[in-house]
Amino acid sequence: MKLPFDFTVSRMRAMALMVAACASFLPFAPVAHAQTGTGPAQSTQSQKLSTVDQQFLQDAGQAGATEIAASKLALTRAGDPQVREFAERMIVDHTKLARNLDVIAKRHGITAPPATDSSLIGSLKNLQGADFDRAYIEEVAVAVHQKAVELFRKESENGNDTALKAAANKALPVISHHYHYAMARQFAKPKATS
Numbered sequence: 001m002k003l004p005f006d007f008t009v010s011r012m013r014a015m016a017l018m019v020a021a022c023a024s025f026l027p028f029a030p031v032a033h034a035q036t037g038t039g040p041a042q043s044t045q046s047q048k049l050s051t052v053d054q055q056f057l058q059d060a061g062q063a064g065a066t067e068i069a070a071s072k073l074a075l076t077r078a079g080d081p082q083v084r085e086f087a088e089r090m091i092v093d094h095t096k097l098a099r100n101l102d103v104i105a106k107r108h109g110i111t112a113p114p115a116t117d118s119s120l121i122g123s124l125k126n127l128q129g130a131d132f133d134r135a136y137i138e139e140v141a142v143a144v145h146q147k148a149v150e151l152f153r154k155e156s157e158n159g160n161d162t163a164l165k166a167a168a169n170k171a172l173p174v175i176s177h178h179y180h181y182a183m184a185r186q187f188a189k190p191k192a193t194s
Contacts, residue, residue, distance in 0.1 A: 048108070049108050049110075049160070049161055049164075050159075050160040050161070052155075052158060052159060052160060053155070053159050053160050053161045053164050054110075056151065056154075056155040056159060056164060056168070057101060057104075057105050057110060057164070058114070059151050060101060060114075060148070060151060060152065060155075060168075061098070061101060061105075061113075061114025061115075062114050062115055062116065062117060063144055063147065063148045063151065064094045064097055064098045064101070064114065064148075065098070065113075065114040065115065065116045066116045066117040066120060066121065066140070066144060067090050067094045067140060067144055067145075067148075068090070068091055068094050068095060068098070069116045069121050070087075070090075070120065070121060070124055070136060070140040070144075071086075071087035071088070071090040071091045071094070071140075072087075072091065073121070073124050073125065073132075073136075074086075074087035074132070074136050075087055075088070075091075077124070077127060077128050077129070077132040078129075078132055078133050078136065079128070079129035079130050079132065079133050080130070080133045082185070083132075083133045083136060083137065083185075086141065086181070086182070086185070087136075089178075090141075090178065093174055093178070097171050097174070097175075098114075100167050100171075101164075101167060104161070104163050104164055104167060107163075108161075117144075120139060120140070120144075123135065123139075124136060124139075124140075137182055137185055141178065141179075141181075141182030141185070142179065142182045142183055145175060145178050145179035145182055146179055148175050148179075149172070149175055149176050149179050152168045152169075152171055152172045152175055153168075153172060155168035156168040156169040156172055
């Protein structure tokens, strides 16, 4: 049975209206704002971050990049399977955190990737097995996380940028959990051998 022409045209119009309605819910493309030099993307970028917030982004970026790089080394150099498992968790969690911070940084025109602590990564590259495990837990899982907990706590309490404060506050429980887990692992080793 052939449908009347009007029914098909009406149905096509309804579909076009639905597509147009859905498109109205999509966010504006940042490229369009950048080209015109107006709109939310331009006004957000023109708002400079405070020195405190800029320092937080730099320090948090370096800590995260260092933890990811060290954890990638742990996947092939660690002797203890639990250390490799912890490293996998670090890679997942800190990659997600880095993406969240990158989005905020890019809104403010900061696009340079964070640097790692090259001396720490260099020292870990020379280790294997139990020696690597001990250094990774002490220097990365404990020491870097201890600094990160303090860094994220300060930003969540004293930061000036609302989005950064919220991101720091949201990440703080995860980073604290990493730190407490690493401390338990560090102190469990000597007790088990005595």
